[in-house]
Amino acid sequence: MEMCGGEHPFGGAKGGIICDPHKMSMGELERMTRRYTAELFEFIGPEKDVPAPDVNTNEQTMAWIMDTIPCTCAKPVPRW
Numbered sequence: 654m655e656m657c658g659g660e661h662p663f664g665g666a667k668g669g670i671i672c673d674p675h676k677m678s679m680g681e682l683e684r685m686t687r688r689y690t691a692e693l694f695e696f697i698g699p700e701k702d703v704p705a706p707d708v709n710t711n712e713q714t715m716a717w718i719m720d721t722i723p724c725t726c727a728k729p730v731p732r733w
Contacts, residue, residue: 670685670689672685686714686718690718690721691721694722
């Protein structure tokens with residue numbers, strides 16, 4: 654179990670987008686990450702499945718995800 658932390662919902666299913674991030678600009682990566690996060694919002698979040706970094710992601714990718722999630726909610730989401 655990847656990143657299993659007892660009662661914490663870390664890890665779980667994997668998913669992604671087929672692309673070559675090395676050929677994309679930072680702006681393209683940001684727009685793609687934010688859109689992907691918005692589409693997956695009903696499946697991820699602090700009370701569901703917490704996204705974890707994986708291949709070709711970094712601190713910036715995770716920051717975009719964390720920044721996008723509150724914008725997608727109808728109610729405030731506590732910061733993790």
